[in-house]
Amino acid sequence: MxxxxxxxxxxxxxxxxxxxxxxxxxxxxxxxxxxxxxxxxxxxxxxxxxxxxxxxxxxxxxxxxxxxxxxxxxxxxxxxxxxxxxxxxxxxxxVPNGLISESEITSNLAHKKVFLQGLDKRGRPIVVSFGSKHLPKKEKGGVEEFKRFVVYTLDRICARMPAGQEKFVAIQDMEGWGYYSNSDTRGCLAALSILQDNYPERLGKMYLVHVSSVFMAAWKLVYPFIDSNTKKKIVFVENKKLKSTLLEDIDESQLPEIYGGKQPLVPIEES
Incomplete structure (x- = not known):
């Protein structure tokens, strides 16, 4: 005892x-x-x-x-x-007028390539963009209008940040990207520069989904221009694990319908 x-x-x-x-x-x-x-x-x-x-x-x-x-x-x-x-x-x-008006980016808005809706589990706004809907050969304003569109998008996201939140989550869907009509390495670099130099510490995480071998070839050209902070926030998602990976950070009620969730896509200009 x-x-x-x-x-x-x-x-x-x-x-x-x-x-x-x-x-x-x-x-x-x-x-x-x-x-x-x-x-x-x-x-x-x-x-x-x-x-x-x-x-x-x-x-x-x-x-x-x-x-x-x-x-x-x-x-x-x-x-x-x-x-x-x-x-x-x-x-x-x-941005001399303080904002980019929709009349300055009509070609980019017409293609409905960026959507904004829902929040992830940490309260960060979710933006979804489709690489295949970026058609630089058909957008009359060229790279300058695309740059204005990028600023319009980022300003709109930031304006919808919940109180106390500073970052957003991006789902970049690359399905169908890489053909002559939408391949635009120059535009990618311009968007990257705007994000890193003028909106630092705004990106919380970026999911790259439906990535093809064509995109990976272009990725090798873009990668050296991505700063170390941004690189840490980029996640390549396997197709077979798409929904489960997104659900780690996003509740099903906030996940876009196209990825198995319940949230309908809302064009950025209507959000």
Whole structure:
């Protein structure tokens, strides 16, 4: 009997020891996270002071936007400031009226290639785009109109972010892409540049679905231009695991119908 009691005491001591260690580890992680947040906020304040001296219009921007550019450059204030100031200059030149009107992108809207509806399990808006519906040879505005369409799309997504949310999820469907009528590496690079340079830390995850060998050949050309942060967010989805993979992050009620969910597709301009 005494042996059993001693054994129980030993088990309790081991359990309390593990519990204490786990609790201490959790507390250490909490303190470390708190310190990181304090450090990050200090850097945001320093970056704000710097960019406001360089460009007074920076005063109209909130701290969240400053933080996104800072994070995009690994919390390096100098590099984050440079990226941010270039974005402000680009925005004034490319979007002088503050927004892209639908009358400026009629050819791209006519092909119904981008849809916006639903939220993933983390509250991020879901955008679905179809590579086969991008027809650069038939779009009169050429690459310049496509670039305006990209900005229109990103602005519309950002405008529909739920309170407290900064990122979106993209499902890029490449089925049927790669033929002469819709192959557009130049357009892909232009869209990538706009996203990375002017909307940093907005993409939460991108699912590439129905990927073909033709697309993979073009992917090798585009891949070197993708920054490390964006690369981490891109997921290639196997056709046989399409629905199950998407359901890991998206509830069935929010998943587009074409992927086995219950959410009908809504064109970006009607969202």
């Amino acid at each position: 005494s042996r059993i009691c001693n054994r129980l005491r030993e088990c309790r001591l081991v359990w309390y020891s593990k519990r204490t260690k786990n609790q201490m580890a959790t507390e250490d992680q909490f303190e470390e996270t708190k310190e990181m947040e304090v450090m990050e906020q200090k850097k945001v304040s320093l970056m704000r002071a710097f960019v406001e001296r360089q460009d007074p219009t920076s005063k109209d921007v909130d701290d969240l936007m400053i933080r996104r550019f800072l994070r995009a450059r690994g919390l390096d204030i100098e590099q984050g400031s440079s990226l941010f100031l270039k974005c402000l200059k680009w925005r004034r030149s490319f």
